[in-house]
Amino acid sequence: MARPRFLPDNLTLMLFAVVLTASIFPCTGVVAVGFDWLTTFMIGLLFFMHGAKLSRQAVIAGMVHWRLHVTVLLCTFAVFPLLGLVLKPALLLVITPDLYLGILFLCVLPSTVQSSIAFTSVARGNVPAAICAASASNLLGIFLTPLIVGVIIVAHSAGHSSLDSILKIVYQLLLPFVAGQIARPWIGAWMDRNKSWLRWVDQSSVLLVVYVAFSEAVNQGLWRQVPPVMLISLIVISALLLAIIMAITTFGSRRLGFNKEDEITIVFCGSKKSLASGVPMAKVLFASQTVGMVLLPLMLFHQIQLMVCAILAQRYGSRPDQAKPAG
Structure with a gap:
């Protein structure tokens, strides 16, 4: 009965299909230029939708539990990036510098929203706090992730202009996001009514960016640079990162005196990384x-976190109810 929970989700299956397509039929020439312009437009649309969908009421309502939210944000934007930096000497023994750049980028991304809330609900955690923590992580990630990238990642990327990155962040990410927030009073209700097909627009944007990115990478010799042994190493590294951060969030939340419901929220919101924002x-x-x-x-971390969190959520959810003190 529970077996389908551990199978790849639809987005992951589509991502693997897109990577396979890009590996066999990469776009080149004029087609690649056209797709590049299209992805720029779709990224702007995606962040406009993020801005329009984000409910300020959900964030404000959960701010009273500030210790939990600060803990989640520190795990997401401080502990995780430090973990990537500390492991650098060991990681560069088994992967290339470009793949290590990907690990660092993974470490600075915001948390997921939908899956963090869903797993917290299955595990019988603090769902209102999860809604607030995941929303706040994504909102701050729009600003913090590019900032942290500029501080600790651009230094690893020779020839990449910091000014160019800042300008791209402003007009491709921040301006559409702010425009979406401004437009929310007029289009928010319409977007809430049309979540099903707007989610398709969201996912198709991610798939298009992945196709264009992997087409360029394949044209540059991606699979010659990443042999099967290195791919297996990446899977092991992703699993190790997830295990370490889950151990930190679990035992750290207990040491800080959070109850079981808050611990669950911190584990799921503080250990997950958003593919939808990262791509x-x-x-x-x-x-x-x-x-x-x-x-x-x-992409590898995304699937591993879904499978591990599905198992963990079921274990948390099957725990016996604790007796509540009288009064």
Whole structure:
């Protein structure tokens, strides 16, 4: 009965299909230029939708539990990036510098929204706090992820202009996001009513960016640079990163005195990374010839986190109810 929970989700299956297509039929020449312009437009549309969908009420309502939210944000934007930096000497023994750049980028991304909330609900955690924490992580990630990339990642990317990155962040990410927030009073209700097909627009944007990025990477010799042994190493590294951050969030939340429901929220919101935010950000922040390599660790981590969190959520959810104190 529970077996389908551990199978790849639809987005992951489509991503693998897109990577396979790009590996066999990469776009080149005029077609590649056209797709590049289209992805720029789709990224702007995607962040406009993010801005229009984000409910400020959900964020404000959960701000009272500030200790939990600060803990989640520190795990997402401080502990995780430091973990990537500390492991650098060991990681560069088994993967290339471009793949390590992908690991670092993975470490600075915001948390997921839908899956963090869904797993918290299955695990019987603090769902209102999860809604607030995941929303706040994504909102701050629009600003913090590019900032952290500029501080600790651009230094690893020779020849990449910091000014160019800042300008791209402003007009491809921040301006559409702010425009979406401004437009929310007029289009928010319409977007809430049309979530099903707007989600398709969201996912198709991600798939298009992945296709263009991996086409460029394949044209640059991606699969010659990433042999099967290195791919297996990436899977092991992704699993190790997830295990370490889950151990930190679990035992750290207990040491800080959070109850079980809050612990669950911190574990799921503080250990997950957003593929939906990461793919368009990578297209904006990195040179086109490196985007495919940068995204590979994120795609592997995405599927591993879903499978592990599904198992963990069921274990949390099956725990016996605790007796509540009288009064």
